[in-house]
Amino acid sequence: xxxxxxxxxxxxxxxxxxxxxxxxxxxxxxxxxxxxxxxxxxxxxxxxxxxxxxxxxxxxxxxxxxxxxxxxxxxxxxxxxxxxxxxxxxxxxxxxxxxxxxxxxxxxxxxxxxxxxxxxxxxxxxxxxxxxxxxxxxxxxxxxxxxxxxxxxxxxxxxxxxxxxxxxxxxxxxxxxxxxxxxxxxxxxxxxxx
Amino acid sequence: xxxxxxxxxxxxxxxxxxxxxxxxxxxxxxxxxxxxxxxxxxxxxxxxxxxxxxxxxxxxxxxxxxxxxxxxxxxxxxxxxxxxxxxxxxxxxxxxxxxxxxxxxxxxxxxxxxxxxxxxxxxxxxxxxxxxxxxxxxxxxxxxxxxxxxxxxxxxxxxxxxxxxxxxxxxxxxxxxxxxxxxxxxxxxxxxxxxxxxxxxxxxxxxxxxxxxxxxxxxxxxxxxxxxxxxxxxxxxxxxxxxxxxxxxxxxxxxxxxxxxxxxxxxxxxxxxxxxxxxxxxxxxxxxxxxxxxx
Numbered sequence: 001x002x003x004x005x006x007x008x009x010x011x012x013x014x015x016x017x018x019x020x021x022x023x024x025x026x027x028x029x030x031x032x033x034x035x036x037x038x039x040x041x042x043x044x045x046x047x048x049x050x051x052x053x054x055x056x057x058x059x060x061x062x063x064x065x066x067x068x069x070x071x072x073x074x075x076x077x078x079x080x081x082x083x084x085x086x087x088x089x090x091x092x093x094x095x096x097x098x099x100x101x102x103x104x105x106x107x108x109x110x111x112x113x114x115x116x117x118x119x120x121x122x123x124x125x126x127x128x129x130x131x132x133x134x135x136x137x138x139x140x141x142x143x144x145x146x147x148x149x150x151x152x153x154x155x156x157x158x159x160x161x162x163x164x165x166x167x168x169x170x171x172x173x174x175x176x177x178x179x180x181x182x183x184x185x186x187x188x189x190x191x192x193x194x
Numbered sequence: 195x196x197x198x199x200x201x202x203x204x205x206x207x208x209x210x211x212x213x214x215x216x217x218x219x220x221x222x223x224x225x226x227x228x229x230x231x232x233x234x235x236x237x238x239x240x241x242x243x244x245x246x247x248x249x250x251x252x253x254x255x256x257x258x259x260x261x262x263x264x265x266x267x268x269x270x271x272x273x274x275x276x277x278x279x280x281x282x283x284x285x286x287x288x289x290x291x292x293x294x295x296x297x298x299x300x301x302x303x304x305x306x307x308x309x310x311x312x313x314x315x316x317x318x319x320x321x322x323x324x325x326x327x328x329x330x331x332x333x334x335x336x337x338x339x340x341x342x343x344x345x346x347x348x349x350x351x352x353x354x355x356x357x358x359x360x361x362x363x364x365x366x367x368x369x370x371x372x373x374x375x376x377x378x379x380x381x382x383x384x385x386x387x388x389x390x391x392x393x394x395x396x397x398x399x400x401x402x403x404x405x406x407x408x409x410x411x412x413x414x415x416x417x418x419x420x421x422x423x424x425x426x427x428x429x430x431x432x433x434x435x436x437x438x439x440x441x442x443x444x445x446x447x448x449x450x451x452x453x454x455x456x457x458x459x460x461x462x463x464x465x466x467x468x469x470x471x472x473x474x475x476x477x478x479x480x481x482x483x484x485x486x487x488x489x
Contacts, residue, residue: 100440101438101440103437103438103440104437104440104442105475105478106442106461106463106472106474106475106478107442107461107463109461109472110461110462110463110465110470110471110472111463111465113470113472114463114465114467114470117467118467137438139477141477142475142477142478145475145476145477146475149472149473149475153472
């Protein structure tokens with residue numbers, strides 16, 4: 001039985017639209033924390049949104065959500081991974097848009113804005129999965145700049161930003177920027193024993 | 195006399211001491227507020243492009259009657275941008291015209307139908323009028339390899355007549371490069387563009403001339419013949435920034451007479467709802483040769 005972290009839902013009742021929530025996860029609890037964040041947003045707060053998948057292909061994420069009973073029909077996925085895999089974009093889901101590469105950060109932002117213009121839900125979130133995956137391909141300064149733009153763009157539009165990261169795999173400069181600009185923190189990062 | 199002078203000096207010294215004392219006790223603010231002078235700044239009426247983000251860059255739109263060069267490399271989104279400019283005008287009830295020299299009008303319309311902002315009824319109702327330059331050349335008897343002065347004047351007259359007859363307020367010529375290939379003299383190209391721009395401005399028509407360029411880097415010309423950029427009131431450059439083997443479309447307003455505007459590079463995306471822009475990430479738009487991010 002898959003057990004969700006109920007305290008995340010309680011914590012999310014404190015945030016407002018336009019907030020930027022940094023969600024710190026470990027390497028082993030990433031999906032559990034993601035599901036524990038997405039589910040209340042969709043069911044308790046009746047939000048729709050955009051899920052930016054840079055860590056895994058969107059199909060894999062959709063299937064994982066569906067397997068635990070989360071309906072993702074109200075979420076549009078921007079898949080930054082599958083274009084790099086031959087045949088990865090040949091899928092039947094209409095709620096997936098493929099971005100050429102995780103380095104196309106501006107395209108990702110523009111596509112997110114486009115999707116938000118087309119969705120029906122009044123209250124929306126943008127879920128970025130994840131900063132450490134983007135850090136594989138992007139320079140630290142550029143990624144920090146992107147996250148700064150990302151947070152401010154959606155705050156201005158009253159769209160909730162949820163930014164997932166594995167802190168010990170995220171460059172210090174980027175992490176410092178996240179700490180500064182995010183309004184809330186859900187900390188489920190693993191303690192690393194040295 | 196000496197006593198009097200001493201007396202005055204003593205009195206003045208006392209006065210200065212008093213002023214200095216008062217100032218010390220109750221100092222005047224160094225930056226005292228100065229009332230703002232009311233100024234009336236003349237602003238030209240704008241042709242609101244309706245393109246998401248572009249009007250913001252242009253502080254409200256293109257000044258009415260301007261001739262704007264949309265210069266770009268192939269596949270940079272020039273035709274889509276120009277077509278959306280016309281569609282947004284048509285949606286506001288303006289009569290628009292598109293002269294196509296690079297592809298047949300049927301093909302152009304088929305390509306543009308994929309965009310949600312375009313509605314074929316605009317063409318059927320006469321709000322958007324698409325003309326094949328080949329057909330226009332045929333009407334004018336200009337089916338020849340190169341144009342002389344008389345040919346150029348005949349061409350200008352026919353375009354202006356169409357604009358005048360239909361009451362066109364938004365015009366696109368796609369592309370002025372293809373058209374100018376037939377005009378062999380640089381002076382004649384200059385005359386053609388200057389006269390056309392002047393006459394269209396008189397009619398209150400805002401024009402986009404599409405120009406094909408091979409490179410949109412910093413040292414490139416913004417036009418094929420070099421004269422178009424000097425004549426045009428505005429220049430919008432479109433191109434691709436290469437980032438680690440991927441091409442990212444960008445747009446930059448280099449010049450726009452009659453308005454303040456941003457000169458920053460903007461990333462663009464061609465979405466079904468039309469062109470969308472956001473400022474390009476500064477670390478991703480670097481032209482520093484030593485930068486990891488190339489151009």
